Amino acid sequence: MRAVVYKGPFTVAVEDVEKPGIQHPNDVIVRVTSTAICGSDLHMYEGRTAAEPGIVFGHENMGIVDQVGPGVTGLKEGDRVVMPFNVACGFCTNCAEGYTGYCTTVNPGFAGGAYGYVSMGPWQGGQAEYLRVPYADFNCLKLPAGDAHETDFILLADIFPTGYHGCELAGVRPGESVAVYGAGPVGLMAAYSALLRGARKVFVVDRVPERLRKAEEIGAVPVDFSAGDPVEQIKEQTDGAGTDKGVDAVGYQATAGGTGEEEPATVLNSLVNTVRPTGALGVPGLYVPADPGGPDEQAKQGMLLVAIGKLFEKGLRVGTGQCNVKRYNRSLRDMIIEGRAQPSFVVSHELPLDQAPSGYDKFDKRIEGYTKVILHP
Ligand SMILES: NC(=O)c1ccc[n+]([C@@H]2O[C@H](COP(=O)([O-])OP(=O)(O)OC[C@H]3O[C@@H](n4cnc5c(N)ncnc54)[C@H](O)[C@@H]3O)[C@@H](O)[C@H]2O)c1
Ligand SMILES: [Zn+2]
Ligand SMILES: [Zn+2]
Numbered sequence: 225m226r227a228v229v230y231k232g233p234f235t236v237a238v239e240d241v242e243k244p245g246i247q248h249p250n251d252v253i254v255r256v257t258s259t260a261i262c263g264s265d266l267h268m269y270e271g272r273t274a275a276e277p278g279i280v281f282g283h284e285n286m287g288i289v290d291q292v293g294p295g296v297t298g299l300k301e302g303d304r305v306v307m308p309f310n311v312a313c314g315f316c317t318n319c320a321e322g323y324t325g326y327c328t329t330v331n332p333g334f335a336g337g338a339y340g341y342v343s344m345g346p347w348q349g350g351q352a353e354y355l356r357v358p359y360a361d362f363n364c365l366k367l368p369a370g371d372a373h374e375t376d377f378i379l380l381a382d383i384f385p386t387g388y389h390g391c392e393l394a395g396v397r398p399g400e401s402v403a404v405y406g407a408g409p410v411g412l413m414a415a416y417s418a419l420l421r422g423a424r425k426v427f428v429v430d431r432v433p434e435r436l437r438k439a440e441e442i443g444a445v446p447v448d449f450s451a452g453d454p455v456e457q458i459k460e461q462t463d464g465a466g467t468d469k470g471v472d473a474v475g476y477q478a479t480a481g482g483t484g485e486e487e488p489a490t491v492l493n494s495l496v497n498t499v500r501p502t503g504a505l506g507v508p509g510l511y512v513p514a515d516p517g518g519p520d521e522q523a524k525q526g527m528l529l530v531a532i533g534k535l536f537e538k539g540l541r542v543g544t545g546q547c548n549v550k551r552y553n554r555s556l557r558d559m560i561i562e563g564r565a566q567p568s569f570v571v572s573h574e575l576p577l578d579q580a581p582s583g584y585d586k587f588d589k590r591i592e593g594y595t596k597v598i599l600h601p
Contacts, residue, residue, distance in 0.1 A: 226601065227280045227352030228580045233271030234588070238578050241280060244348060244356035249295030252360040254305060257371075258378040259350045260284035261580075261597040262309075263408050264510060266588050267477070268342055272517045275342035282340040282351030283309035284381035286367070286374075290354065298361045305364040306557075307357055308549030309382045311337035311347050314362035325546035330358070336546055351580060353601045365553050368561065375568040376560045378598055379413070384556055384567045386508050386547040387413025390471040391421055393506030393543030398422030400468040403458055403498045404444070405491045407435035409596045410508060411473030412570045415444045418471075420565060427467065429454045429494075431481070434593040438570065449481040455497045468503050470495040475509030476523075486519050489528035496531045496540065504541040511544075570596045577601040 225243040228236050244253060259282045268275040286306035289299050299305070312319050313329035330337035331345035340349015348356065357363050367377050387410050396402055402418040404411050407430035418426045419442065428439035429447040436446035447457050459466055472491050480487040488511075495505050511526065518524040535542070559565035572595040575583050580599055587594040 225353035226577055228282060228349070228577065228599070230268060230275055230277055230279045230281060232277050234269065234585075236269065236281065236581050236584050238580055241352070243354050246291055246293045247356065248358060249293045250359050250361065251293040252289050252296055252299055252357050252364065253291040254285070254287040254307070254350075254355045254357055255290040256285055256287040256350050256353060256355055256601045258286050258374055259352075259599050259601065260378055260381065261351075261583055261587055261599065262382060263410065264341070265584075267510070269584055269588060270517075272515065273342045279342065280340055280349040280352055282349030282355075283338045284378065284383070285339065285350030285355050286378050286381060287355070289364070293360065296360050299364055299366070303364070304367040304369055306367055306377050306380045306553070307339070307350075307355075307363050307365070308385070308553060309338050310546065310549050311339060311345060311358060312362060312550065313359050322551050323548050324550045325548040351577065351599055353577075365557060367557065373560055375571045375574070375598060376566055377557065379567045379570070380549075380553045380557055382547070382549065383409045383413045383570070383596070384417075385549045385552040386410050387415070387473070388417040388552050388556065389547035390414040390473060390506040390508040391417045392552075393508070394469040394471055394504045396421050396423055396469050399424050401425040401427075401462060402469045402471065403427045403429065403467040403495070404471045404473055405429045405454070405495060406473035406509060407432065407439050407446075408473060409570050411471070412438055412442070412595075413567060414471045414473050414506075414508070415439055416442055416567060419443055420559070427458050427461070432590050434572075435595055438595065442569065453481065455494050458498050466498050466500040466503075468500060470499040470503065470505045472505065472507040472509040476511045476515060476518075488515075488518065488523050489530050492528070492530050496535050496538070499538070499540060501538040502540070503538075504543070507542060507544040508547060571598055573597045575599055
């Protein structure tokens with residue numbers, strides 16, 4: 225079958241690889257109909273991780289059940305399903321408590337598994353014609369038959385729940401103001417989720433015009449951090465008070481407004497200064513224990529200079545980590561079915577699998593409006 229294979233920094237190729245088969249009674253094989261490229265894939269694509277050439281990418285996957293293992297009870301051939309990017313067992317302590325992003329069964333020595341991701345276990349990615357899904361009864365979310373809402377439902381694999389998770393970590397409540405840093409897919413989904421949760425005003429900070437325009441389209445206030453300090457811009461629009469809550473949807477590859485140089489702690493520090501005392505920060509943006517490509521010695525060891533004194537003084541709460549997609553995907557699916565949510569506004573390009581190399585290149589350069597790319601194998 226055809227699959228997107230990592231060849232080395234800034235290179236992927238669509239190649240023939242072995243088609244996956246049932247390996248355990250609880251497996252299903254899914255014929256992939258949609259699979260998305262994620263900002264997290266770019267960390268590997270850019271050679272910033274230990275990902276070895278040969279890995280098949282793709283943790284945001286949906287499709288049609290094609291083969292069913294003999295131990296699977298809730299699924300049959302032909303079912304339309306979307307899988308959380310987290311691979312999870314359903315029975316370990318963390319899974320049982322709803323923390324499926326921290327499953328200790330699927331990835332020995334490390335909490336949390338994912339398809340097609342370095343250090344997240346042996347699970348092949350779904351940017352391919354077929355995907356093997358383990359613990360299938362637990363990991364597949366059923367969707368209505370047919371092909372309606374395909375580009376909404378694919379976003380249930382990661383970014384819609386992850387944006388929502390950012391708001392959940394920050395405890396966004398009706399009537400609050402929220403500052404979201406980053407207008408990539410995750411930031412736009414966080415802003416959209418904040419509005420769904422009843423926020424009265426949502427600021428979205430970025431420098432990419434097309435992305436800021438999307439934020440404006442959904443009713444958020446765009447803030448261009450290349451035009452001046454975003455903290456000041458937000459304070460000016462909140463009578464100096466700052467916002468109730470904040471979301472970091474950028475992570476460790478944050479850049480400084482003035483120079484455009486990488487400055488991994490800049491968003492965390494901006495948030496500490498943007499959010500009012502006793503507010504809270506949700507940090508779905510990724511930070512890593514080691515970043516060989518980091519701009520200085522500390523950053524290379526995953527240590528950043530964060531204004532912890534100010535954070536303490538203001539009594540801010542901080543929530544971090546991988547999204548436990550299963551906690552949110554069912555209710556967000558039902559919001560889509562009822563017409564109450566249409567996250568697909570974030571999708572900028574739909575491409576056949578063969579065009580993945582160009583999709584990666586343009587998404588990585590954030591050019592030609594590339595915001596969220598869906599591949600159709
Ligand atoms: N926690 C999770 O489960 C989870 C899931 C998916 C993605 N992520 C992470 O979320 C982050 C965002 O993902 P994405 O797909 O939206 O990525 P992305 O790279 O497309 O978007 C990041 C955006 O941040 C902007 N940015 C850079 N520096 C900034 C600054 N100083 N202030 C404001 N904006 C700035 C960039 O211009 C870009 O538009 C990544 O770190 C990704 O790995 C986490
Ligand atoms: Zn993703
Ligand atoms: Zn588990």
